Amino acid sequence: MKRLYTLLCIVMLLGIAVAVAPQDSQAFPVQEHVGEATASPSELISTSLEAALTILDESGAEGSTIVAAIHGANTIVAFEDELPPQFTAGGSAARYYPVENVISIGMDYRSADLHTLGAILAHEGTHVLDDRILNKPGSALDAEGAFEPYSCLARELDAFGAAVRYWDSIYPPTADNPRGGKPVVTNPVEMDNNNLLHAKSAQEENRQVRGIISRYLAPGSGCSMQKLPVDN
Numbered sequence: 001m002k003r004l005y006t007l008l009c010i011v012m013l014l015g016i017a018v019a020v021a022p023q024d025s026q027a028f029p030v031q032e033h034v035g036e037a038t039a040s041p042s043e044l045i046s047t048s049l050e051a052a053l054t055i056l057d058e059s060g061a062e063g064s065t066i067v068a069a070i071h072g073a074n075t076i077v078a079f080e081d082e083l084p085p086q087f088t089a090g091g092s093a094a095r096y097y098p099v100e101n102v103i104s105i106g107m108d109y110r111s112a113d114l115h116t117l118g119a120i121l122a123h124e125g126t127h128v129l130d131d132r133i134l135n136k137p138g139s140a141l142d143a144e145g146a147f148e149p150y151s152c153l154a155r156e157l158d159a160f161g162a163a164v165r166y167w168d169s170i171y172p173p174t175a176d177n178p179r180g181g182k183p184v185v186t187n188p189v190e191m192d193n194n195n196l197l198h199a200k201s202a203q204e205e206n207r208q209v210r211g212i213i214s215r216y217l218a219p220g221s222g223c224s225m226q227k228l229p230v231d232n
């Protein structure tokens with residue numbers, strides 16, 4: 001994904017790149033797209049993730065809304081090894097960088113099931129939808145409310161909710177699998193989505209999301225458990 005890497009460098013170094021890029025540089029057409037509504041989505045999405053985005057798009061109205069948000073916001077979507085090193089997935093399945101508008105997916109998920117990648121994109125794409133399309137107050141881009149403890153939890157409940165509804169559409173209850181969910185799980189994302197799908201109440205789902213957050217986020221970060229309001 002050298003092209004994606006190049007594009008990111010261009011995003012970060014736009015001022016310098018504009019000054020030094022040769023007139024016949026292949027980078028020019030790409031530069032013109034960066035930050036513009038006319039950018040072609042295919043230039044921003046890793047080819048390794050196109051199939052998963054298509055599955056999410058075709059999963060129903062919510063999935064297609066999320067994919068449209070990713071495309072409409074010109075979000076860069078790639079595995080972390082395709083991105084400059086600062087865009088790590090941070091040891092979790094994936095991470096959304098709100099200011100840079102980048103979704104980075106961790107290497108542990110390189111060979112994950114396409115449906116599992118679809119669930120990851122449903123989660124991270126919901127952050128894009130909330131921040132860049134719906135402009136929800138308290139989003140990571142809202143200077144007033146950025147990373148307020150409750151908005152953090154609310155954002156994660158939005159994102160995990162979208163992922164689990166997608167999961168339900170992919171793995172609905174059947175005669176052989178009466179609870180629904182992926183029958184054999186091979187990674188934490190699949191386990192978490194199954195558990196959320198099997199939650200019996202909104203409170204239980206809320207507790208599970210708080211548990212997942214505490215597993216992945218470092219103390220002191222905007223979403224840390226110390227800052228989250230007490231659940232009831």
Ligand SMILES: [Zn+2]
Nearest residue numbers: 123127156159
């Ligand atoms: Zn999230």
